[in-house]
Amino acid sequence: MEALVLGLTLGLWAGVNPGPLTLLVIRQALSHGARPALMASLAPLLTDSAAIVLAFFLARELPQGLTRALEAAGGVFLLYLGYKGLRGQATLDSAPHTSTQSLRDAVIVNLTNPHMYLFWFTVGLSQLKRPLPEPLWFILGFYPAIVGSKALIALTVARVRQATWTQPLARYSNVLLLALGSYLLFLSARP
Template identity: 70%
Template sequence: MEALALGFSLGLWAGVNPGPLTLLVIRQALIHGAGAAALASLAPLLTDSFAILLAFLVAQSLPPGLERVMEAVGGMFLIYLGYKGLRKAGDTDSRSGALRGLRDAVMVNLTNPHMYLFWFAVGVGQLKRPAPEPLWFILGFYPAIVGSKALIGLLIARYRHLPWLLPLARWSNALLIALGGYLLVVAARA
C-alpha cells in the first residue's frame, strides 16, 4: 500500500502543479467546457508509456543535450499554441475544439522534458520494484494526475461564465507564450 500512496501523492502533485498541460486544461475548460477539459486531462495516459519505455531502454545512454533540445521544441510549440489561441479567441466549437485540445495536450506532454525527467528519475525506480508494487504505484498515480487535472477543468468550466473568469482564457494563452519563451531561454542558456 506504500506504493499506492506514493503513486497517488506524486500523481496529485503532478496534476495540480502549474505547467503547460494544466494551462491547456484550463484553456479548454474556459473555451469549450468541462468535457473538452476532461479529454485534455487524459494526455498523460496517452503519452507516459512512451517515456516509461524510454526510461527502461535508454536511461543511461541519453545524449547530454537532449533535454535542451526537448525544451526548445516544447517552448516553440507552446508559443505556437498561445499565439493560435489568441488569434482564435472567438472559436467555441466544442466538438472539434475538444479533439484539437486533446491533440495539443498530447503534443505538449510529449515535448515536455519534465515528464521524461520524472519517469527517468522517479518513476522507473518505482516500476522496477518487486510485484505487485509497480501496479499499485500506477493505480495510484494515473487516477490522481488525470482526476486532479479534470477536476480543475470541471471547476473552471462550471464558473467560466462569471465575468471575472472570462479574461482568463486570454491570459492562459499569454501564459503559454511566456512559458514557451522561458523554455527557449533555458534551452539556450544550458
C-alpha cells in the first residue's frame, strides 16, 4: 500500500505542478472548452509509458546531449503553439479545435519535456525496480492522480471560461507558452 500512496502523491504533485502540459491544458480549456482540455490531460497515459520503458531498460540518467535536444525541441514546439494561439485568437471561440488536435499537441509537449524522462529515470525507476506487486501499485496510484488532477484543472477552467475576466487569460497563456518556449531554448543553448 505504501507504493499506491506514493504513486497517488507523486501523481497529484505532477498533475498540478506548473509546467508545459499544465499550461497547455489551461490554454485549451480557456480557448476551446472542456473536451479538448480533457483530451490534453490524457497525454501522460500515452507519453509516460515510453519513458517508463526507457528508464526500465536503460536504468541511468539521460545523456546531457539528449536532455538539451529535448529542451530545444520542446522550446520550438511551445513557441509554435504560443504563436499559433496568439495569431488565431480574435475571440475565445474563433478557431475550431478538435479534441484530437489537443491530444496531439499535449503528447508532443510531454514527449519533448525532459523533466518527464528525468522523473521516470530517477524517482519512478526506484519504484519500478521494487519487487512485484509494488511497481503495479505505484503505477495504479500515479496515473489516476496525474490525469485526474489535470482533468480537474481542465473542467474548472472550462467552467469559468465564458466569464469576461477569463478572456485575457487565454491570451496570457499563449504569451506564457512563448516565454516558456524561449526559456527552454535558452537552457538548451547554455554551455
